[in-house]
Amino acid sequence: MTKQEYAQWTQEESPRSKGPVNIFKAFLSGGVVCTIGQLLLSLYERLGAGENAAIFASLSLVVLSAVLTGLNVYDNIAKHAGAGTLVPITGFANSMVSAAMEFKTEGYILGLGAKMFSIAGPVIVYGVSASVIYGIILYFIQ
Amino acid sequence: MAKKIGSQTLLLTSSPSIIGYAAVGAKKEKEGPLGGYFDFTSEDSSFGEKTWEKSETFMQKKVVELALEKCGVSDNEIDFLFAGDLLNQCISSAYASRERKIPFFGLYGACSTMSESLCLASMFVDAKLANRCLAVTSSHFCSAERQFRFPLEYGGQRTPTSQWTVTGAGACVVAPKAQAPYLRAVTVGTVEDLGITDINNMGAAMAPAAARTLCQYFQDTATRPEDYDLILTGDLGFVGSRLLERLMQSEGYPMANLHNDCGLMIFDRLKQDVHAGGSGCGCAASVLCSFILPQIACQRLKDVLFLATGALMSPTSTQQGESIPGIAHLLHISAFPHTKEEQA
Known part of the structure; x- marks a missing residue:
């Protein structure tokens, strides 16, 4: 038995993820998150937050996601929602809070403090790097 | 005395017995088809401990206690303890054994540890290097997740081929030929x-x-x-x-x-x-x-x-x-x- 033959067998015997169903669920749940965001934005604008309304809307989603993570609810929603709750800012908040909760047992410095970024860290590193590159390009073409 | 046959097999000619055995599980294991057969299950997967590592240690302690109790053997009658688990440096096994003064071998064979420890225990007894040996292992869903995968509350999705780590432990007391198994x-x-x-x-x-x-x-x-x-x-x-x-x-x-x-x-x-x-x-x-x-x-x-x-x-x-x-x-x-x- 060669590795190629075995890879072929493994592929034949491994059930696949239900692509269309998962995509549809992600589309719906992602849409719901964005709708909540839009509702919050309109609400804060009406309350007179002006240009800060968008920041408040993002903040509210982060708080909501963090609270749901703390109440052990978020992962049960995300299990079905997939990218629908992972891609928006809610996913970012969940990855920080869940890691902070998990590693609190190793102390507040090397546990909670350090491990908090174990999942979100790469997003920050490459997010910031991409924005620097974007800024440089913008500087030259303007 | 063991007799080697073929290239990898040892016949244990004295037929050592497993004279005592016990199994411990948590809520999900209790709700499974074999739930009723466990010697001890807990509704609370933390087993009342502050960290998941301590919970796993608790399970190993408990399962050894039960296995020894079931065959009426005390700590000082055990010659060697073979134990292992999934955690880095096999801490569940070492920490569970620190109060028992039984000569200890820590093993790492990942999920094969029950076989590995039982192989060694039976070989020791068959070769008359020991009169009674313990073979023990455990795993805990929560301690394994945090070491090998993601935090428990992280909102990820599992693939259809992924498996669920059992929160459970098992222990066998191996002794010279006495009764089945x-x-x-x-x-x-x-x-x-x-x-x-x-x-x-x-x-x-x-x-x-x-x-x-x-x-x-x-x-x-x-x-x-x-x-x-x-x-x-x-x-x-x-x-x-x-x-x-x-x-x-x-x-x-x-x-x-x-x-x-x-x-x-x-x-x-x-x-x-x-x-x-x-x-x-x-x-x-x-x-x-x-x-x-x-x-x-x-x-x-x-x-x-x-x-x-x-x-x-x-x-x-x-x-x-x-x-x-x-x-x-x-x-x-x-x-x-x-x-x-x-x-x-």
Whole structure:
């Protein structure tokens, strides 16, 4: 038995993820998150937050996601929602809070403090790097 | 005294007995099809402890206590303790053993640890190096998740081939020939790797090791799958079991109707949302000690080949893109000891 033959067998015997169903669920749940965001934005604008309304809307989603993570609810929603709750800012908040909760047992410095970024860290590193590159390009073409 | 036959098999001619055994589990295991057979289960998977590592340690302490109690043996009557688990530096085993003054061997065989510890314990007793040995192992879903995967509350999705780590522990007390179940032979496995790199498909990574050990055992002993009532693998799950059966078929040992897997027995795969089945050291250990050994003791099962399977990767090797090596150690556990002719 060669590795190629075995890879072929493994592929034949491994059930696949239900692509269309998962995509549809992600589309719906992602849409719901964005709708909540839009509702919050309109609400804060009406309350007179002006240009800060968008920041408040993002903040509210982060708080909501963090609270749901703390109440052990978020992962049960995300299990079905997939990218629908992972891609928006809610996913970012969940990855920080869940890691902070998990590693609190190793102390507040090397546990909670350090491990908090174990999942979100790469997003920050490459997010910031991409924005620097974007800024440089913008500087030259303007 | 053990007699080597073929290239990898040892016949344990004195037929050591498993005189005491116990299994511990948590809520999900209790709700599974074998829930009623466990000696101790807890609704609270923390077992009242502050960290998941301590919870796992608690399970090992509890399971040893129960196994010793069931056969009426005390700590000072045990010559060696063979124990292992999945956590870095095998802390559950070491911490569970620190109050017991029993000479201790810490083992790492990943999910194959029940077989590995039982092989060593039975070899020591058969060779008269010890009168009584303990073989113990455990795994905990929460301590394994945080070490190998993601935080518990992280909103990720599991793939259909992924398996659910069993929160459970098992312990066996091995002694010279006394009563069923008897340990008649062991085949120590080799490390096998057919190039699987998907960390969420451990069954596929371990199936070649199980097939290799089984084929070697059949060759060494000149027996066939039909000579046994049950061929029980540790935690290949749904995907790995299918692959093992295909591999064995291609080697000329069809055994699909004789094979079962602890990972498929411990949970109701579809109702309990465990995807491809159960896994972890505690999977094979708790199924063996709760359900299988009593069946052998009352002769409902007469000859069982038990082989717990292990995936020998680490998070580091996985991140470096290495494939996953597997291992499987086999034990022939029987309701009857060797006859005089077999001993000769």
